[in-house]
Amino acid sequence: MALNNNKTTRALLGTGALALAGLVTLPAQAADAERIIRDRCLSCHTETGEAATPFSRISEQRKTPEGWMMTISRMQQQRGLVISPEEKRAVVKYLADNQGLAPSETAGLRYLLEKEPNVVESFDQLLQETCVRCHSGARIALQRRTEDEWKNLIHFHMGQFPTAELHAGARDRAWFDIALTNVAPKLAKDYPFNSDAWNSWQKVIKKDLTGGWAMHGYVPGKGTFDASLHATKTANDTYALVLEGHYADGTPLAGKGRAVVYAGYEWRASLTIDGVKVRQVLAASADGNSLEGRMFERDDEIIGGSVKAVKGTAITAVTPSYIKRGERKLLTISGNNLKGNVKLGSGLKLLNVVSRDANRVVVLAEASKNAAVGSNTVKVGSVSAQGALAVYDTVARVEITPSDSIARIGGAGGPIPKQKSAYRAVGYAAGADGKPGTEDDLRLGYMPAAWTLKPFDEIAEHDNDIKYAGTIDKDGIFTPGDAGLNPERKMSTNNVGNLSVVGTVVDGGNSVQGEAHLLVTVQKFVKPVIE
Known part of the structure; x- marks a missing residue:
């Protein structure tokens, strides 16, 4: 153009x-x-x-x-x-x-569209060596071209970025010749312009997404929430949205906005929720009865989490998703059209239905001391959620997500804000082999944790990174240090650092820790829509 x-x-x-x-x-x-x-x-x-x-x-x-x-x-x-x-x-x-x-062509790659931070990719070695040195592999895989167009893209790179051949990993080989001769045909084969998936999807009658939705999601610093989302069509594939609900602690949330649906399933929404502008990048199911993806702050993409909304009768989540043998616990079953008797599965007793409506049922449950360790299917009337509730004996290990992450210094009067990082702790029970860290471990779900930082290695300890690189709050949100030189540091360097994030889960008298790697680095000066 x-x-x-x-x-x-x-x-x-x-x-x-x-x-x-x-x-x-x-x-x-x-x-x-x-x-x-x-x-x-x-x-x-x-x-x-x-x-x-x-x-x-x-x-x-x-x-x-x-x-x-x-x-x-x-x-x-x-x-x-x-x-x-x-x-x-x-x-x-x-x-x-x-x-x-088509939906199948974006599967496994939606983290890039949803602005999911700190995803570790793994692509074919040929692409890693020629293309993924500079940008994500998902950026390549989320487009389709004819072979001639893939070659044109390589020529564009040479014209627009002539130093591509001189980058580390490229200058020791004939980058342009390899890209044109080997990479372009491979891309045309792996990501072809003509595909059965797209041809089939074009023939599918796309569903109207108007109506009431039950939405369940997570916001760092605020926790899980349940809400009713009402979508009213205002034009072709355009919807006016009204959102009302509560966080798990009872705090209300409310918002309004608009959404556009592309290609019959790509939901893109802009809302203002309690004065904060947020985005939703979701995918609608082929039957038009569910939406899944991520919601995040417009001005701080890190502050966000997964969301799921259902239009038909369904269970979206059970919170918390675990109960210990011999324990009594309040459980919240979220979903849509939740009518009928509640069944929690083997070894669990329903003591009381504390409250309920069509989208949310709160129950008091008790797990017997001899309940089998494993995943239970939860039912409300005719609808069920397989493996939605885990019964466990003890937390054997804790995994911190993301396991590897980047935060970026910023602020201090400069034009680029700090890029935070947010963490959650996932608990696991040992499986039948009794050994944590093996394939049969039972995933319990997200658990409350206490958060601390420590130096990642001896160099980080020597440079006192823990003092300058940033802080982590009680909700697992890390805020990096200020941009710019710091005269207190060796050679007046800036506030970068190499840290470990430690999450501690208390399970009765047992404390279990998990660790993740955090690299605090410099600002990103160019931020494309797709990284």
Whole structure:
């Protein structure tokens, strides 16, 4: 795409940072989007006359909504494209609907779209050596191209980033030749433009997501929540949202916003909840009865967590997801249309139904001293959640998530805020072999923990990183130190550091610790929509 001199108004530069979840205005019809492409893009692109690929280059790629947003933003910033925000939204909607990815093509890669922090990737060695040195593997895998277009992308990299051949891991080999000869054909095979998955998905009748949803989720620092989400269709694939509910401690939450659905399942919402602007990146199921993904603060993506919403009769969660043998505990069963008798499974006795409505049932339960250690299926009437409640004897080990993470210094009057990191403790009981850390361990779920920090190694201890790199609060949220030089440190270095995050779970008279690695590093000065 490039500047159309006959349509010049003003260059709208710098809009690549616009959060895609905020694209919630009325989308144009396909005909309008095609007109915009003709008006704005055909100074450089051409019409091919082919029905399947009507526009050169543009029609030979498939991408997520975020991927198309990045493409158009790059055309604005680097090629002089003039396009209004409304036109940009319309084109993204059109391209994501008609040249998007099927649900199966995004499976296992949604962490990138959902802004899930600190995911450790593993991709083919050839891609690791040629492409993943600079950006995530998921960024590659969340697009589809013809082989010629994959080759064009390699040529683009050489023109735009000529030092790519000189980076560590590339300068000791013929990077360009390997990329063009070996990588492009592999990408065309692994991530082809034409696929049965996309062809099949295009034929599926997409479900209307209007109506009432029961949503369960987690927010760092506030805990789990249950809420009713009501979606009202205001235009084609656009919904007005009203959210009302409570956190586990009884604190109310309420919010309003809008959502746009791309490609029949990609839910992108922008809401204000209790004065805080948040985003939702969710995927709708093919039957239109569930939404799953992540919700996070617009201005601090780390502060967020997984959410699930159901429209039909279903159980979304049991909280907490564990009960100890011989223990009495309040359990909250969350979901939608929860009617009928509650059954907690073998070895568990329902003592009392404390409160209930269609979306939430709170019960007092007791596990017998001889209850079998294992996962129980919880039922409410005709609906069940397999393995939703674990019965255990003792916490054998604790795992801290994420196991490896990065936080970034910032603030101190500078334009880049601090990038925090948030942690949770997952408890496990030993399985039948009685040994923790083996394949048959029983996952209990997230457990309350006390949080501390310590130096990761001798160098971190010598440099006193624990004093300067940052602090962790009672909720497991780490806040890094200030940006800039620190005269108190050796050679006036900044407040980076190498730390271990320690989570301690108390189980009766037993304390069990888990550790995770945290690297506190410098600011990130370039932040694309897709990393």
